[in-house]
Amino acid sequence: MVDYTYDDDGNPVRRLNECYEDAFSDSEDLINPFVIKGDGFDVTLSLARGMISWTTVSPKVKKSKIPLPGTATISKGTVDLPLKDIYGVQIKRKRAKGQVEGEGLCQGFTVYTYYQFGPNCWKDLVIDFEHPSESLCNKYYDGIYSFIKDFPGRPHSLKFFMQTHAGARTGSQLYRSRILPMLKAANLSVDFLEIQHSEHVKQEMIHTNIDDYDCVVAMGGDGTASKVVSGLLTATQTRNDVEIRQGFTPSRPAMPVGIIPTGTTNHIARSVMGLADPITAVLYILLGYSVPVDVCSVFSDDKLVQWNFACQYGFGANALRYANNFRHNLLPKSVDAAIYKASSKKKLIPYDCDVEYIPAEDKPKEGDHTVCFRGCTVCWTEDIKEEEEVEECLVQPFNDLNTSNNSDTFVDLSKDESPWKVSKGSFLQLALFCIPARSEVAPEGLSKFSHLNDGCMELVLVKHINRKDFIRFLKRHGNSKNQFDFPFVEVIRVKEVKFRPRLPTGWKHTDRKFHEIQYRMSKLERQASKGSQILEIDDSDDDKDNDNEMRSPLDDMSDVDSDEYEDGDLKGSSNSGSRKSSAGSNRSSEQKQYINNNNVIVNSAHQDRNLVGPQYRMTFADMDRMKRKKKQIKKEEKAKAREERHLRTKWNLDSELVDKYELDFKVHHGLISLCGRGITPGSVFQEVGCLPLAR
Known part of the structure; x- marks a missing residue:
């Protein structure tokens, strides 16, 4: 139940219960006899006090047969139950065969509340007030229903997501047998959906109008709760036209998220409620208790x-x-x-x-x-700001050279x-x-x-x-x-x-003995040695180029060639020149050649071979080889x-x-x-003992 409204930082501002209860201050009290568990009681309904009380009329009854509900108190045989602890009320009828719901003989009215079963555990409790007068029961029904239907923080319509495969996979049976009757008793409108795949919640929240619901419920484990919270927050940013990027300031959703734990770890629900009990979680949702997280x-x-x-x-x-x-x-x-x-x-x-x-x-x-x-005082305090306090103005002129505007927290970059x-x-x-x-x-x-x-x-x-x-x-x-x-x-x-x-x-991944420091040192050594080799090669190349420039074509000829040239036709220089020119033209037209030290003509040109014929088809052996290669790649x-x-x-x-x-x-x-109240200070945590890993 929401006792406070919250500001943007999640801190409480003022109480709501007192303002709401003031609207019933002029209501008259109803006092009439009813039968509870076979014993007679005088039942008093006081809307002005927000209380329903019953006192035994039999001196023999010293103790009530029902557990003390909610935050009820007992004094001198009178039990006072606050109406805020009631999540539903109905007229009790005995229906004959063929009669539908709402028809039949009135036997009284039923109140749906809870009782505490330990520091953090709650159990649902049904109390029947029996009386044959339908008009009298309707007065009590109308009074209680008018008080609880618009109580602050309580939902009227739910968007319900259930993961059937969470935990022990008993979510469907639990919903039909226990949770659904409680939702019907609270007279809630439920839009139920079973989660089919990992993106189901996200897709559903995109096309859902969140204004049509008062609460979003996630029934499952931590993964289901996280997906529902993510879907609600993303839908809220889309609805408020907030661009989702790094450093942005998100908008806060107007509705809470209820988590019904049915998973394995349930660390989100346990952190908010203190235990992973589905019935306690449903009661928190129906009564409207929530805490900012x-x-x-x-x-x-x-x-x-x-x-x-x-x-x-x-x-x-x-x-x-x-x-x-x-x-x-x-x-x-x-x-x-x-x-x-x-x-x-x-x-x-x-x-x-x-x-x-x-x-x-x-x-x-x-x-x-x-x-x-x-x-907890570290999280938030209940101190209410007085209106007379003067708030310091935090708005300052923006200087794009000294500040960074990429988030909601301004960081001074001038430092x-x-x-x-x-x-x-x-x-x-x-x-x-x-x-x-x-x-x-x-x-x-x-x-x-x-x-x-x-x-x-x-x-x-x-x-x-x-x-x-x-x-x-x-x-x-x-x-x-x-x-x-x-x-x-x-x-x-x-x-x-x-x-x-x-x-x-x-x-x-194939190097089993890889060491990063040794790798970097060897890399530096290779680079150093490679640099020295490049310098030596460059020097030798330069020397060779200089030698080639200084040498004449006659240096390539052998001694025999020079003797033959000298003893031969010295006078026919013109004929020899013509022969050289013709040989040069033939060499240029044909493939390039050069003369090595052994006076052998070597062909240095690239041999281009053009394949002519039909396209090559892989044989069965080649296909087998390719399969083995692909298998090796996957391995x-x-x-x-x-x-x-x-x-x-x-x-x-x-x-x-x-x-x-x-x-x-x-x-x-x-x-x-999140729907919950936090951990009670009197909680006792049971020690797990030695985990199964002491081997």
């Missing part, structure tokens, strides 16, 4: 990939990949088997990464190791220091959390000190260490100890992050992909694997509202 936008090549709450690279992504492989065969223990395999000696691989980030403001000392409970910090190294795991990300494996969360609405992300960097220490880090997630209290774990509160994987220069490609997995892996974005590597992340403060 930070969302992270993920971009790749200046294109929006999706909106996320928890992102993991390295060990977290590998564990998800193995869990998807084990889902069909080892469904109850698929997560345990995936964690064990991903942390084995062969699969626990470090990844070289370049991480750039903008650090957030320093967290107060009391918020360093503070868990985000209900009413020498850049807001971006760089962290390079080899990491076993890299993660970004906008929420604590609680699950069965990590009851207090993968990042237990993350807050829902503080406007920051927790960047967790786990450096390359031995397997024994990394398993110690994993086991800390299952108990109440601080899993970040290790020297090889670094946690940074950030606003924006740029991630780039690093591949070694000159790396080849090499698989080997290359297998080796590349040792250097980089996919991203785990809210339990969905994304085959993109260079990503940009930015957190948006309180952008989305």
